[in-house]
Amino acid sequence: MASSSRRRVAPGALADQDVPVVGPREPCPCGSGKRYKQCHGRRAQSEAVTLVRRPFEGLTGECDWVALREIVPAATATARLTAEHGGSEVTVASVLPMAWAAMHRQDGRLFLGLQVQGGSGDASRDAAAALLRAAQSEPGTPVEAVGLPGPGPRLQDLLDPDVPLDVQVHSGFDFWLEGGQERTPDVEASLERANAAVVPTERLSGVEAAYWARIGDREHLRWVLPHDEEALLDALARLHARGESALGEGSRYVGAFRAHGLLVPVWDLPVGTSVDGAEEPAAAFAGRLEAALAEDAPLTAEERRARAGVVSRQLTLR
Structure with missing residues (x-):
């Protein structure tokens, strides 16, 4: 492990081989102003081979x-x-x-x-x-x-x-x-x-793997869901077409990212929403989602358009 100085340096002042490894979300020691995972950490990621789509599948939780x-x-x-x-x-x-x-x-x-x-x-x-x-x-x-x-x-x-x-x-x-x-x-x-x-973060207690976070002056909910991706996208499309994809008044479904084979939907919450304030809307959404997942009728034209919109707002992390 390199043990170079941790003081702030000018961008480009360190050679690539002299940039120490730090946490993915920490500022990159090269001085670029970016997080490590968005800067020199990318080079380490390029070594990856033979991707396992769901590496944690089968583990409890x-x-x-x-x-x-x-x-x-x-x-x-x-x-x-x-x-x-x-x-x-x-x-x-x-x-x-x-x-x-x-x-x-x-x-x-x-x-x-x-x-x-x-x-x-x-x-x-x-x-x-x-x-x-x-x-x-x-x-x-x-x-x-x-x-x-x-x-x-x-x-x-x-x-x-x-x-x-x-x-x-x-x-x-x-x-x-x-x-x-x-x-x-x-x-x-x-x-x-x-x-x-x-980033201030808390885990909801009423549903599994949902995390409230305050980023800047806004609150968000990021929720890792275990369902098959195609079925989940259909269910989200049904809810979106009905105007039921939000987490209560003033919230907004903003999209999802894919991580290790699972979808992670993200919502903007009304300003000032605490983790306690997100509990009831999340539980209600969980009920609507389970009902939508149980539907087996083909998507309507409106639901297909909603699905295209949902898919267009996805990003794959890993």
Whole structure:
């Protein structure tokens, strides 16, 4: 891991090979003003091969795995290795200091970081490789992301399927340093950058894998849904054609992005909407969506037009 200075530098002042790896949402150390994932992190992503469309399929809480990987800034969840692999508890984190892939903390706890750069095109295999390296290392050891791990088990092979993924969203990344983790200058600098860039986020309690966020002066809801994409698009089209795709008065369905094989619809919420204020509208929408998913009649002409509009507002992240 490069240990160059973390001070602000002029754009282009660092050679590509001197730009250290940081968290995807942190400012790129090259000084471009962009986030790392939109700047030098793109180069690491170009290494990916043999894309697995739904790498977290089969894991307990697949939608939350996708959310922690892609949309939640600061969160942890609890998983557990199977007895065959030691039975240790694993803290799954959205991101770890300096974008480490995993760490065996000094208090003996295993941490797995999901928001990393590069990899094989199978996020589950990459994460499993990092977790095994951490489990086999001495306490206090960080595990950096590697390019392309060879054949081996996936998370689905390592984790106990009977342990629910209990997600806890945090207001910052101070959980990094609990348990006596060494406060090195690099870790302190990474913590400062990450806390400065964090977006206020909370998980709804009434529906699964829906996350409220305040970005600037606006509130939004991003909701990872588990349904088959074609069926979900038809259902969203039916609701949109009926004027039922919003989350209550003053909200607006703005589109969806695709991440790890699942669709993540996004809504703008009325200014000042708290996470508590989003709970009831989200629960009501869930009911309308389930009813629309159960319909099997061909789409009407109006619904087909609505579907075209819904599809046109999609973006694929991974």
